[in-house]
Amino acid sequence: MTLLLRLTGVALFLLIWEIAGRHWGDSLLAPPSSVAVELVALAGDAAALTTIWVSLAPALVGFVIACCIGMPLGALMGRSPVWNALIHPWVSLFVVTSVAAIVPILILLVGTGWWFVVAVVVLSSVWYVTLTTYQSAVRIDRRWLDVGRSFGASRLQAFRTIMLPALFPYLLAGARIGLVHAIRSMVLAQLFIVSGIGGMLNEASMDISTARMLALLVAIMGIGLLANHGLGRLADGLAPWQTGGSASTPP
Amino acid sequence: MIGTRFIAVLSVVAGLAVWELIGRLSPPVLFSPASAAFSYLWHQTVTMALPVAIGGSLATLAAGFALSAVVALPVGFAMGRVYWVREMLHPILTGIYAIPPAAFIPFLIVWFGLFAHSRIAIVVIMCFFEMLTITATGAATIDRRLLDVARSFSAPRVRMIGSVLIPASLPFLSTALRIGLVRAVAGVITAELLLSPANLGKLLLDSAARFNTAGMLAIIATVALIGLAVQQMLLWVERRVLRWERP
Numbered sequence: 001m002t003l004l005l006r007l008t009g010v011a012l013f014l015l016i017w018e019i020a021g022r023h024w025g026d027s028l029l030a031p032p033s034s035v036a037v038e039l040v041a042l043a044g045d046a047a048a049l050t051t052i053w054v055s056l057a058p059a060l061v062g063f064v065i066a067c068c069i070g071m072p073l074g075a076l077m078g079r080s081p082v083w084n085a086l087i088h089p090w091v092s093l094f095v096v097t098s099v100a101a102i103v104p105i106l107i108l109l110v111g112t113g114w115w116f117v118v119a120v121v122v123l124s125s126v127w128y129v130t131l132t133t134y135q136s137a138v139r140i141d142r143r144w145l146d147v148g149r150s151f152g153a154s155r156l157q158a159f160r161t162i163m164l165p166a167l168f169p170y171l172l173a174g175a176r177i178g179l180v181h182a183i184r185s186m187v188l189a190q191l192f193i194v195s196g197i198g199g200m201l202n203e204a205s206m207d208i209s210t211a212r213m214l215a216l217l218v219a220i221m222g223i224g225l226l227a228n229h230g231l232g233r234l235a236d237g238l239a240p241w242q243t244g245g246s247a248s249t250p251p
Numbered sequence: 252m253i254g255t256r257f258i259a260v261l262s263v264v265a266g267l268a269v270w271e272l273i274g275r276l277s278p279p280v281l282f283s284p285a286s287a288a289f290s291y292l293w294h295q296t297v298t299m300a301l302p303v304a305i306g307g308s309l310a311t312l313a314a315g316f317a318l319s320a321v322v323a324l325p326v327g328f329a330m331g332r333v334y335w336v337r338e339m340l341h342p343i344l345t346g347i348y349a350i351p352p353a354a355f356i357p358f359l360i361v362w363f364g365l366f367a368h369s370r371i372a373i374v375v376i377m378c379f380f381e382m383l384t385i386t387a388t389g390a391a392t393i394d395r396r397l398l399d400v401a402r403s404f405s406a407p408r409v410r411m412i413g414s415v416l417i418p419a420s421l422p423f424l425s426t427a428l429r430i431g432l433v434r435a436v437a438g439v440i441t442a443e444l445l446l447s448p449a450n451l452g453k454l455l456l457d458s459a460a461r462f463n464t465a466g467m468l469a470i471i472a473t474v475a476l477i478g479l480a481v482q483q484m485l486l487w488v489e490r491r492v493l494r495w496e497r498p
Contacts, residue, residue, distance in 0.1 A: 005338035006338055009340060009343055010342050084255070085262065086258055089262055098438075101474040104458075104459040184352065186351075216354075217358070220350055221349045225349045
């Protein structure tokens with residue numbers, strides 16, 4: 001029943017899109033039939049695939065850097081009120097700051113090369129990773145840590161055997177939110193410097209037909225879904241004691 | 252409590268001092284001290300350029316955010332409460348949500364051009380799906396027992412909506428509005444930079460064109476403060492209205 005409704009929803013959406021597309025024509029809204037043709041062409045275009053792959057690399061590097069900074073920082077903030085008071089004002093300031101605003105000065109500071117995209121990705125995703133980790137670290141049950149202390153666990157032991165397993169599913173949740181923002185800001189950064197996927201989008205927007213542009217949007221959607229789903233699977237596999245990690249969590 | 256607040260203030264002051272120090276030590280083409288940024292802000296305020304730009308940006312923000320909220324909240328509510336609506340829309344929205352909002356910009360330019368309409372459209376795209384998901388999740392998790400109690404006492408439909416459903420929905424609705432508004436601020440500045448430069452985005456790009464890092468940092472700080480201000484404002488309203496939620 002659920003599956004039937006979902007398929008009906010998708011079919012209706014495609015049907016409305018097709019009708020609207022035929023009505024307005026390719027130049028305003030290409031119907032799914034012509035987008036599908038473009039998508040097949042895109043899949044067979046080795047140069048385009050290489051461009052997509054090459055532009056994903058800085059997003060992944062930036063994402064890993066953001067995790068390496070954000071997770072320890074969030075855990076530290078969650079367990080130490082003093083560090084929290086020191087760092088929290090800055091994190092909450094930067095998390096509401098649009099990374100687009102920082103782009104012009106970043107161009108001056110690091111140029112428009114590969115590292116520019118990495119910098120934008122790090123600066124936009126690190127705060128989400130930090131805050132998610134922080135919120136879960138704050139909520140670790142005191143009693144668990146107390147039990148550890150009663151049995152004479154050292155600080156390192158307490159961290160390794162209590163904190164980490166308790167934090168783990170949340171670290172992955174934070175990583176997922178971070179990854180969503182990493183992909184978003186990658187596209188944003190590339191739109192600014194007109195390279196990679198952003199450059200392809202820009203080029204496609206010069207076409208008279210919108211088919212190629214919409215095909216690119218579908219391709220980006222596929223990448224986003226795949227990345228999100230992959231991390232969800234990883235979460236379920238690595239932390240089976242916490243289920244529901246793969247539910248779609250809004251950032 | 253006073254201790255941590257004191258540390259937080261100290262941290263902000265220290266941050267400004269570090270900014271000032273780095274700015275004084277580095278060449279002005281790369282980075283400027285906080286004092287230079289403040290004097291830029293002061294100058295732009297006296298000449299009225301900054302207030303006008305902020306006003307223009309806020310107008311775009313308000314239009315896009317209102318349009319988005321008017322559609323997102325009811326649809327999200329329907330998705331959360333009605334089974335077939337949720338299941339039919341779910342796959343489509345998951346798909347669209349996976350597309351970075353910025354990727355829509357070339358497409359929106361085709362439809363709406365480079366000026367005010369397009370800017371508003373970008374703001375709508377940036378905050379719509381966030382608000383929709385939060386509202387749908389919230390509406391789906393309204394405590395069944397609350398509704399059951401009302402039904403047991405055979406409350407009329409109007410009463411049920413007015414005194415159970417709406418109060419139970421206010422917490423997640425305000426979360427949706429708050430997060431949507433922060434996203435909308437990001438949308439405004441993105442639109443003003445990537446389309447034809449306007450308002451705050453224009454001030455930022457003008458500074459960039461002159462290698463005026465003080466101006467750029469000042470505008471970034473202004474954007475950050477606007478984001479923080481709208482969020483705190485909504486949090487404040489939330490605390491006033493939702494007295495029963497938190498002690």
